[in-house]
Amino acid sequence: MHIVAEDLCKSFKVSKRSPGIANAFKNVFHREYEIINALDKVSFEIEEGELVGYIGPNGAGKSTTVKILSGILTPDSGNCQVLGKVPWKERVQYVENIGVVFGQRTQLWWDLPVIDSFELLRDIYRVPQNDYEKTKDELIERLNLGSFINTPVRQLSLGQKMRCELAASLLHSPPILFLDEPTIGLDAVSKIVVREFIKELNQEKKVTVILTTHDMDDIEALCSRVIVIGKGKILSDGSLNQLRSMVSKERRLIVELENREFGISVEGAHLIKWEGNRAFINFNPQTISPANLISTISNTYEIKDIFIENPPIEETIANLYGELKI
Numbered sequence: 001m002h003i004v005a006e007d008l009c010k011s012f013k014v015s016k017r018s019p020g021i022a023n024a025f026k027n028v029f030h031r032e033y034e035i036i037n038a039l040d041k042v043s044f045e046i047e048e049g050e051l052v053g054y055i056g057p058n059g060a061g062k063s064t065t066v067k068i069l070s071g072i073l074t075p076d077s078g079n080c081q082v083l084g085k086v087p088w089k090e091r092v093q094y095v096e097n098i099g100v101v102f103g104q105r106t107q108l109w110w111d112l113p114v115i116d117s118f119e120l121l122r123d124i125y126r127v128p129q130n131d132y133e134k135t136k137d138e139l140i141e142r143l144n145l146g147s148f149i150n151t152p153v154r155q156l157s158l159g160q161k162m163r164c165e166l167a168a169s170l171l172h173s174p175p176i177l178f179l180d181e182p183t184i185g186l187d188a189v190s191k192i193v194v195r196e197f198i199k200e201l202n203q204e205k206k207v208t209v210i211l212t213t214h215d216m217d218d219i220e221a222l223c224s225r226v227i228v229i230g231k232g233k234i235l236s237d238g239s240l241n242q243l244r245s246m247v248s249k250e251r252r253l254i255v256e257l258e259n260r261e262f263g264i265s266v267e268g269a270h271l272i273k274w275e276g277n278r279a280f281i282n283f284n285p286q287t288i289s290p291a292n293l294i295s296t297i298s299n300t301y302e303i304k305d306i307f308i309e310n311p312p313i314e315e316t317i318a319n320l321y322g323e324l325k326i
């Protein structure tokens with residue numbers, strides 16, 4: 001097995017702060033603490049070549065998991081092996097096998113031109129010069145870094161910086177990549193570039209990827225498997241369709257009418273919203289077949305366009321978090 005996490009637990013002791021000036025003084029002399037269970041018996045197994053989404057609301061434990069997997073944090077209990085190594089014990093050899101990108105932090109030297117950071121990383125990872133040149137050129141071309149490779153990192157846009165971060169994490173050609181919120185704050189175009197790159201890396205180079213994100217478009221575009229964590233516990237682990245069916249079996253029909261004056265109503269389906277002349281209707285395919293639904297509507301209304309899709313994944317996930325009360 002490529003990556004195994006077994007009953008990982010991690011808690012943090014944090015000081016409680018009560019609001020108000022009087023309490024601030026009280027806190028100086030008498031600190032009260034609380035224990036936060038960031039991870040509570042987290043287990044999963046990931047095979048070589050998988051691209052797994054790791055999602056959950058704020059504070060669920062995603063970053064803590066990635067930090068343990070990458071050897072930055074030691075769990076209080078539980079086991080973890082990545083390529084047969086315990087990340088926090090054999091850190092020096094271990095990091096040669098992994099690339100890590102934290103969307104809100106940088107591994108690049110802020111004041112140096114990007115290429116200088118790459119060369120420092122080459123030395124840190126002891127990448128042979130020939131391999132380095134080849135990988136670097138490929139990454140520069142693929143991520144389109146050529147025009148700013150000599151620019152200091154602090155002058156780059158967020159999208160340019162993230163593309164450099166991805167390249168930096170891959171200069172030593174690791175077989176495993178951990179990505180913590182790689183598209184956070186990026187503009188739409190950069191998001192697409194980053195997504196396409198991750199997809200190719202996984203499909204062509206067979207790099208195993210674990211991706212934490214709040215962006216459901218990332219998940220939909222990339223992940224065949226999704227692990228959901230909430231309050232430190234794994235809540236579900238399966239395909240995107242399994243996740244959908246956990247929450248709702250509903251599909252969505254979108255009908256564009258010539259005229260919405262008389263509204264729309266069909267037995268066995270319910271109207272969610274209108275956008276202009278487009279009606280968004282949810283239905284359960286086990287109760288009414290899509291063919292019946294479409295023929296009923298087209299016999300009753302004058303329609304311009306009609307199509308079926310899944311309800312947006314954001315809606316599914318929000319419902320899931322709601323149902324699981326996380």
Ligand SMILES: Nc1ncnc2c1ncn2[C@@H]1O[C@H](COP(=O)(O)OP(=O)(O)OP(=O)(O)O)[C@@H](O)[C@H]1O
Binds near residue numbers: 064
């Ligand atoms: N170093 C730390 N000290 C104290 N508490 C921490 C520390 N790191 C994480 N926590 C707490 O542990 C819990 C899990 O945090 P974690 O960062 O893993 O969540 P997350 O799912 O990545 O959230 P987000 O999506 O907001 O980044 C949170 O309640 C967080 O406040």
